[in-house]
Amino acid sequence: AQTVTQSQPEMSVQEAETVTLSCTYDTSESDYYLFWYKQPPSRQMILVIRQEAYKQQNATENRFSVNFQKAAKSFSLKISDSQLGDAAMYFCAYSSKDAGNMLTFGGGTRLMVKP
Amino acid sequence: GAVVSQHPSWVICKSGTSVKIECRSLDFQATTMFWYRQFPKQSLMLMATSNEGSKATYEQGVEKDKFLINHASLTLSTLTVTSAHPEDSSFYICSAIRGGNSNQPQHFGDGTRLSIL
Numbered sequence: 001a002q003t004v005t006q007s008q009p010e011m012s013v014q015e016a017e018t019v020t021l022s023c024t025y026d027t028s029e030s031d032y033y034l035f036w037y038k039q040p041p042s043r044q045m046i047l048v049i050r051q052e053a054y055k056q057q058n059a060t061e062n063r064f065s066v067n068f069q070k071a072a073k074s075f076s077l078k079i080s081d082s083q084l085g086d087a088a089m090y091f092c093a094y095s096s097k098d099a100g101n102m103l104t105f106g107g108g109t110r111l112m113v114k115p
Numbered sequence: 116g117a118v119v120s121q122h123p124s125w126v127i128c129k130s131g132t133s134v135k136i137e138c139r140s141l142d143f144q145a146t147t148m149f150w151y152r153q154f155p156k157q158s159l160m161l162m163a164t165s166n167e168g169s170k171a172t173y174e175q176g177v178e179k180d181k182f183l184i185n186h187a188s189l190t191l192s193t194l195t196v197t198s199a200h201p202e203d204s205s206f207y208i209c210s211a212i213r214g215g216n217s218n219q220p221q222h223f224g225d226g227t228r229l230s231i232l
Contacts, residue, residue, distance in 0.1 A: 047222075
C-alpha cells in the first residue's frame with residue numbers, strides 16, 4: 001500500500017519570504033501522480049499543484065513550485081513571496097491508475113504566515 | 116470548469132436519524148466519485164469509491180450498511196448516514212473525476228459538517 005508522510009506538522013514563514021514544505025511517499029508503482037492541496041479555514045480543498053511521475057521537469061504554478069526527486073520518493077512544495085492568504089493546511093497526496101485513482105493523503109502541514 | 120457542489124454544507128440532527136448528503140458535478144460527467152471523512156485537525160480519510168451504475172467500494176473499517184452510497188447518474192452521488200450517532204459527527208467531503216480519465220485530478224466539493232446531538 002502507498003503511504004504519504006509529511007514530517008512537519010506546523011511551519012511558519014514571514015510574509016514575502018520563501019518556505020518549503022516536505023513530503024515523502026512510498027510506492028512500488030512507476031506511473032503515478034503527486035499533488036499538493038491547500039485547505040484554508042473554510043475547509044475547501046484547493047488543488048495547488050500536480051506532478052506526473054514520468055515527467056522529470058518540476059511543476060510550477062506562479063509562486064508555487066515543487067522539487068520532485070523520484071529516486072528519493074520526495075515531493076516538496078516551495079512557496080515563494082509568501083502572502084497572508086497562503087496560511088492554511090497543506091496536504092500532499094498520491095494517486096495512481098492502478099490504485100483506482102484514489103488519493104492517499106499525508107497528515108498535513110499547517111502553514112502560518114507572519115505579517 | 117470542473118465544479119463540484121455538495122449539499123448540505125452543515126446539518127445538525129438528533130441521534131438515530133438518517134442524513135443524506137449530495138455530491139453533484141455541475142459542469143462535467145463523473146464516472147467516479149469519492150467520499151472522504153475528516154476529523155478536526157486530521158487528514159482526509161477515504162471512505163469509499165463510488166462508481167456510476169455499480170456498487171461502491173468501501174475502504175477497510177467503513178461500515179457499508181452505515182454509510183450508504185448511491186451513484187445513480189454521471190453527475191450525482193449520495194452518501195446516507197443511517198441511524199446517525201454522535202460518533203458519526205465529522206466533516207464529509209466528496210470529490211469527482213471528470214469522465215473516467217485517470218489523467219484528470221480530483222475536484223472537491225466544499226464539504227458537509229455533520230453534527231449529531
